[in-house]
Amino acid sequence: MIDIACGVDLGGTKINTGIVNSKGEILYNIKIPTEAQKGPYEVIERIIKSIYEVVDKTGVKLKDLSGIGVGSPGPLDAEAGIVLCPPNLTGWVNIPLTEILKKEFGIKIRINNDANAAALAEYLFGKGRGINNFVYITVSTGIGGGVIINGKLYNGANSNAAEIGHHTINFDGPRCGCGNYGCFEAFASGTALAGFAKDVVDSGKDTIIKEIAGNRAIKAEYVFEAAEKGDKIAIELIEKEAFYLGIGIANIMSFYNPERIAVGGGISCHWKVLYDKIMATVNKRALKPNKEICDVVKAQLGENVGLLGAALLVLRESKGVL
Ligand SMILES: [Zn+2]
Structure with missing residues (x-):
């Protein structure tokens, strides 16, 4: 039925x-x-x-x-x-x-x-199908996540488990919307990438990001567009973005030991550009048995x-x- x-x-x-x-x-x-x-x-x-x-x-x-x-x-x-x-x-x-x-x-x-x-949803109908230990991350304005453990959604003690965006990746980092400093979200979300791009533009460095943005506020999307056109500063920003994502993903492998991590959200639209760079950091930082069992993929379900x-x-x- x-x-x-x-x-x-x-x-x-x-x-x-x-x-x-x-x-x-x-x-x-x-x-x-x-x-x-x-x-x-x-x-x-x-x-x-x-x-x-x-x-x-x-x-x-x-x-x-x-x-x-x-x-x-x-x-x-x-x-x-x-x-x-x-x-x-x-x-x-x-x-x-x-x-x-x-x-x-x-x-x-x-x-x-x-x-x-x-x-x-991703577990039942997307890239998590048949994967009993599975983590979904969404990277867009912020970073969120959900964890499936032994085929069940893990809620934690009071339903706030897997606040993946708010684990600290740099204790000395910028203030996050949650009040903490140096959260994964404050480094690797689309908002963070746009913020880093704005800093670079404001410092007067030679980049076409400003030109692409015109009168609009700088968005993560413009950084990817500039990188595609060979803009060196934009390419560096994306390398940093992938580096931060790699650190967070390596940590997630240590937290949950999943068989698969699927990445969704706006930033995942640029998976081809990011994947190798993310994995270079993951391979350097994740524990060997944890990374050997786990693949990292772009989520399947869309908006x-x-x-x-x-x-x-x-x-x-x-x-x-x-
Ligand atoms: Zn936070």
């Missing part, structure tokens, strides 16, 4: 809501702006409306859904269904999201960290990985998925 569920991928800028079946197929989805600046209750109203809309458009009845799953930025308490205080959602402090949605819809509600949900994962928070509990 094929089950269906509603998934909501709640992001700082977009809400992606859809109906997903237990074969991992998205039947219908919509993306709307989060408008996070309006505060939690306005955002929750938008989530509720989006759920009614996908239900209406697909002609599905609420009672036919296995439930509603929400992937939300952390930190959160998945068990209690409470979003604690995500830095990129203004005013969200201890919001009982599960309770609010349960009251509205009267069906099963599950919430989890967005990167954990994405890891579940809807978070939506798929959110629905799977519910569907994995029904037969046929996990």
